[in-house]
Amino acid sequence: MPYDSPWLAELTSLDKNARLRAxxxxxxxxxxxxxxxxxxxxxxxxxxxxxxxxxxxxARCGDGAVxxxxxxxxxxxxxVRYHAAHALxxxxxxxxxxALIALxxxxxxxxxxxxxxxxxxxxxxxxxxxxASRIGGGTRELVIARKEAFEAFGEKAVPQLAASLxxxxxxxxxxxxxxxxxxxGDAVTLSLTTAASDADWQxxxxxxxxxxxVTHPAASAALTVAATDVHAHVRLLATRLLQEQA
Numbered sequence: 001m002p003y004d005s006p007w008l009a010e011l012t013s014l015d016k017n018a019r020l021r022a023x024x025x026x027x028x029x030x031x032x033x034x035x036x037x038x039x040x041x042x043x044x045x046x047x048x049x050x051x052x053x054x055x056x057x058x059a060r061c062g063d064g065a066v067x068x069x070x071x072x073x074x075x076x077x078x079x080v081r082y083h084a085a086h087a088l089x090x091x092x093x094x095x096x097x098x099a100l101i102a103l104x105x106x107x108x109x110x111x112x113x114x115x116x117x118x119x120x121x122x123x124x125x126x127x128x129x130x131x132a133s134r135i136g137g138g139t140r141e142l143v144i145a146r147k148e149a150f151e152a153f154g155e156k157a158v159p160q161l162a163a164s165l166x167x168x169x170x171x172x173x174x175x176x177x178x179x180x181x182x183x184x185g186d187a188v189t190l191s192l193t194t195a196a197s198d199a200d201w202q203x204x205x206x207x208x209x210x211x212x213x214v215t216h217p218a219a220s221a222a223l224t225v226a227a228t229d230v231h232a233h234v235r236l237l238a239t240r241l242l243q244e245q246a
Contacts, residue, residue, distance in 0.1 A: 005029070008037050016047045023050060027057030035061040039068050043080055055083040059090035066093045073099045078108035085111065089118035097122060101130045109138070113145045120149025128153060128160045135164060135179070136172035143175070150179045158183060162191040170200040177203055181210025189214055193222040201231035208238050220245065 010022035226238035
């Protein structure tokens, strides 16, 4: 028997407020039978705010939404791809990992940002090499999304990040160093002391800054060496941190 709800007709109303009320009601009901209508509306919905709530309502429908949402990651509309990735981040199903990794090369920057966010939420180890290979550059929002994703992986991300400290581009090494500092821990400290002797002073500066407040003996040794660094910014920072430790 076809699913019947008075809210289904409201999904296609010309009034965006009516569509929003319908989406909220269907999401609260969380009935899987409403999924086809919600997915169809996601494809055509012109309003960002309504689409955002559609992703929530679709996720409320459960596991049956996963495969259709993965298919929507290839939609021609960047807005559809964005909100499909957002819904998948809420569902947390690792079946979406490969498709979300592919989305890291999307032509739309906001879609890429949402894919990074979703992969951080799913925390599947398969995503780490792909995320690490794209470190460096991007908008401030994308850099923040990468930071949050790697923080979500925590210590599991350290080997992958540490391997990137030898990357040819200093911009990558700088961001990697900052990411390691956000994760913390003894394994990170040893990687940061390695970065503290990098050829690029900005990497060294980032490493010393990331060692702020770390009491590990290797950190103190790295700060002592950095206090005699050839670059003034590194020397001054290391000297100040040593004074704070005293």
